[in-house]
Amino acid sequence: MKPPPFDYHAPRTVGEALEVLADAGPEGKVLAGGQSLIPLMNMRLAAPARLVDINRIGALDTVAADARGVRVGALARHATVERSAAVAERQPLLRQALRHVAHPVIRNRGTVVGSIVHADPAAELPAVLALLGGTVRLARHGAPERDVPADEFFLGPLESALQPGELAVSAFFPALPPGSGTAFCEIARRHGDFALAGVAALVTLDDDLRITTAKVACIGVGPVPVVVDVSAECARRPAASADWPAVAAAVRDRVEPEDDIHATAEYRRHLTGVLAERALRLAAERASHG
Amino acid sequence: MAEGARHAKGSTGVGTETLYDISLTVNGVVREARVPARRLLSDCLRHDLGLTGTHVGCEHGVCGCCTVLLDGEPVRSCLMFAVSVDGHEITTIEGLAAPDGTLSPVQRAFAESHALQCGFCTPGFLCTVTALLRENPSPSDEEILEGISGNLCRCTGYQNIIKAVHRAAEIAAEENRAGVPAGSHRAVTEES
Numbered sequence: 001m002k003p004p005p006f007d008y009h010a011p012r013t014v015g016e017a018l019e020v021l022a023d024a025g026p027e028g029k030v031l032a033g034g035q036s037l038i039p040l041m042n043m044r045l046a047a048p049a050r051l052v053d054i055n056r057i058g059a060l061d062t063v064a065a066d067a068r069g070v071r072v073g074a075l076a077r078h079a080t081v082e083r084s085a086a087v088a089e090r091q092p093l094l095r096q097a098l099r100h101v102a103h104p105v106i107r108n109r110g111t112v113v114g115s116i117v118h119a120d121p122a123a124e125l126p127a128v129l130a131l132l133g134g135t136v137r138l139a140r141h142g143a144p145e146r147d148v149p150a151d152e153f154f155l156g157p158l159e160s161a162l163q164p165g166e167l168a169v170s171a172f173f174p175a176l177p178p179g180s181g182t183a184f185c186e187i188a189r190r191h192g193d194f195a196l197a198g199v200a201a202l203v204t205l206d207d208d209l210r211i212t213t214a215k216v217a218c219i220g221v222g223p224v225p226v227v228v229d230v231s232a233e234c235a236r237r238p239a240a241s242a243d244w245p246a247v248a249a250a251v252r253d254r255v256e257p258e259d260d261i262h263a264t265a266e267y268r269r270h271l272t273g274v275l276a277e278r279a280l281r282l283a284a285e286r287a288s289h290g
Numbered sequence: 291m292a293e294g295a296r297h298a299k300g301s302t303g304v305g306t307e308t309l310y311d312i313s314l315t316v317n318g319v320v321r322e323a324r325v326p327a328r329r330l331l332s333d334c335l336r337h338d339l340g341l342t343g344t345h346v347g348c349e350h351g352v353c354g355c356c357t358v359l360l361d362g363e364p365v366r367s368c369l370m371f372a373v374s375v376d377g378h379e380i381t382t383i384e385g386l387a388a389p390d391g392t393l394s395p396v397q398r399a400f401a402e403s404h405a406l407q408c409g410f411c412t413p414g415f416l417c418t419v420t421a422l423l424r425e426n427p428s429p430s431d432e433e434i435l436e437g438i439s440g441n442l443c444r445c446t447g448y449q450n451i452i453k454a455v456h457r458a459a460e461i462a463a464e465e466n467r468a469g470v471p472a473g474s475h476r477a478v479t480e481e482s
Contacts, residue, residue, distance in 0.1 A: 001349040005307050008327030008373060031374070038369045039350035042330075051327070055374050079363075103440025105418060106351060108363045109370065191439045 003041035007050045014059060014139065017052055017167055022141035024050040026164040031055070032074055035102065035110035036118045052167075060169060065090040069134075069174040074114070074167070078107035090175045092286075093132065093182035097124040097200060100184060103192040116153075117168045119160040119224070122194040124184065126154055127225040131200045131217035134173045138166045145169065154224035177213075180204040181286030185279040186219070187271055189262065195220050196263045197271035199251070201279035203239070205287045210236045214247065214280060218272050221257035228254050230280075239284040248277035312376040316341065317385025325372050332356040334372035335382060343383035343413050347442070354441030357414035358382050364421040383413035386420060395461035396420050396454075405454035407445035415441050419455050428459050 009024075011017040021028045029048030031037060032055070040046035054060060054075060062073035065086040072081055081087055082098040094112075101107055101115070101124050115125040116136060129136070135147040140163075153161045162168055176182065186198025197220045204213040211234040218226040233247045252273030257265040307326045314321050316339060323338040332349075335341045335358070347353035349368045356367040359381035367380075386394045393401070396419050406412045415438065422429065422437040429437065434455045443451060 002330070002333075003328045003371075005326065005328055008308070008310070008371075010373070031371075034371075034374075035351060035366075035369055038330075038371075041328075042350050042368070053371075053374055103354075104437060105354065105357055105364045105366060105440045106369075109360075109365045191435075 001042050003038065004044060004047040006048055008053065009050065010053045010056055012056050014057060014167070014169065015141075017054055017057060018139055018141035018165075020050075020052050021167055022165045024052065024165075028052055028164065030117075030167060032114040033077065033110035034114075035106050036114070036120070054167070062170070063087060067175060069172055070094065071170050071172045072112045073170050074111065076112055078110050078112060078115070079104070081112050082107060091132070091173045092176070093128050093184060093200060093202070094173060096182060096184040097128045100124050100186050100188075100195070100198070106192075113168050113171050116171050117160055117162055119154050119156075119158050120194075121157050121223055121225065122198075122220040124186070124195075124198065124200070124219065126150075127198070127200045127217035127219045128184075129171060129173065130154065130225040130227050131202055131215065132173050134171060136160075136162075136168050137170045137172070138162060139169045140166045147172070150225075151227070156223045176202075177204050179206065179212075179287055181283040181288070183279040183282035183286065185275045185282070187275065197221055197257075197268050197275055199272060199275040199279040201276070201283040203280060203283040203287045205239055205284070208238070209240065209288055210238050211242060211284065212236065214284075216251055216276050216279060218251065218255050218276070221255040221268050221272055226255050239288050242280075242284065244277045244281050244284075247280060248273050251276035310373050310376070312373055314339075314372070314375065314377075315379040317381055323372065327371060327373050329372045330368050331358070331370045331372045331375060331380075332367035335367060335380070338372075341382050341384055345410055345413050347410070352442070353411070353414070354418065355411050355414040357417045357441065359417055359421060362421065362424075364418050381417070383416055386416055394420065395465065396423065396458040399454040399458035399461055400451075403450050403454035403457050405447065405450040407443075407447050411441060411443045411445075415443070415451060419458065423455070423459055423462060427462060429455065 009020045027049040031051050031053045060073045060075035063076045064071045070087050070091045088095045130150040134150050136153050137147050139145045148161050182202050184200045186195035188195045200217045206212050213231045214234045215229040228251050230247050233250045255272050257268035259265045309324045311324050332346050335344045345355040347355035351366045351369045357364050358367045361379050
């Protein structure tokens with residue numbers, strides 16, 4: 001249970017980090033919070049030859065919220081983002097989701113961007129980014145930064161569009177449109193453990209409180225977060241009289257979970273339906289009281 | 291980032307592994323160690339610095355036994371490298387009592403409430419609860435459950451642990467009323 005040896009780099013600036021990463025190529029791996037990477041290394045499931053520790057790059061420890069949305073730097077810890085009142089005001093789904101991320105002590109060290117780059121299909125933050133249509137900003141030595149939209153970023157389980165030599169410097173979560181509400185519901189065997197299934201929901205109402213948009217992102221039921229737009233199923237009905245069980249059934253029918261040792265595919269599908277109904281109802285309620 | 295977060299000062303090659311000279315402020319005392327980059331903070335504390343009060347259970351972040359305070363915030367010491375926290379402040383179980391040995395309110399409450407059985411998980415619980423009460427001096431049952439949810443007690447003595455957290459909150463409140471200076475416990479001074 002000890003990590004294998006690696007060459008260690010501790011750059012102090014983004015430029016320095018990018019140079020090291022460019023030089024390391026496929027051998028390089030970025031260490032931010034380490035709450036997923038170090039367990040993998042301890043269990044020898046990961047053995048990066050060169051580790052680039054970005055914990056000394058103060059310029060990446062940023063959280064900025066404005067009318068457009070929330071930009072989270074690569075070194076911002078879950079706990080910082082979770083506690084930020086400015087973030088909660090602009091994009092409440094972040095705090096709602098972060099409360100489900102592992103345990104408070106893990107959230108003190110783990111980072112939001114790290115969790116996104118790790119791209120675990122059962123993790124909460126990739127679903128948040130996917131549901132909101134956020135972007136990840138990738139930097140590379142000697143090249144302009146590029147913003148990758150969430151739907152192009154998550155490629156498969158633990159696989160993202162991040163290329164060797166690149167550093168994810170920030171993630172952007174767009175602000176909620178007016179009249180919107182969000183919710184995050186999940187079920188795990190043990191509190192703080194990976195979810196068997198989970199659903200992030202976003203509902204937007206017009207001035208007459210009719211549903212204009214309703215969509216969800218489901219976790220634990222596919223290789224990447226599964227975004228399902230159910231606006232058509234809601235048929236612009238008033239939020240108060242929406243047929244949520246029918247809408248949730250549409251979500252349930254569109255996910256393709258697989259069996260594993262934790263749950264059968266059928267059970268995960270069932271949970272997704274139940275959680276979709278809960279999350280959509282709650283999001284609609286919050287949108288009405290907006 | 292703390293000003294003290296220097297990159298390792300010097301390094302020496304032994305075999306194929308580079309060693310780094312690091313300096314940590316542990317329980318208020320500056321300690322130095324020479325470690326390979328892959329040395330976990332938990333192992334650095336136990337093996338290099340001889341502070342065996344920090345326990346290692348699962349070594350992948352699940353059990354919470356190795357929880358210590360990093361710049362005042364509870365973290366898993368088995369999920370970080372000692373070189374990463376060069377220059378930072380660490381508080382371990384050995385640093386919770388006052389310099390004269392007087393137990394902290396959390397330690398006293400755990401003893402009074404029989405909140406430890408075999409004691410293996412206790413250092414992690416004490417560090418977690420110390421930070422929890424500093425942030426929330428009178429937590430509800432639900433807040434306590436959430437706060438300690440990342441610490442496992444395989445003797446399953448959770449009921450008394452929860453009682454002890456309430457009791458610790460009472461003791462701290464009594465001491466505040468009695469005018470015991472807030473900095474009389476070392477852990478509090480260091481993290482303030």
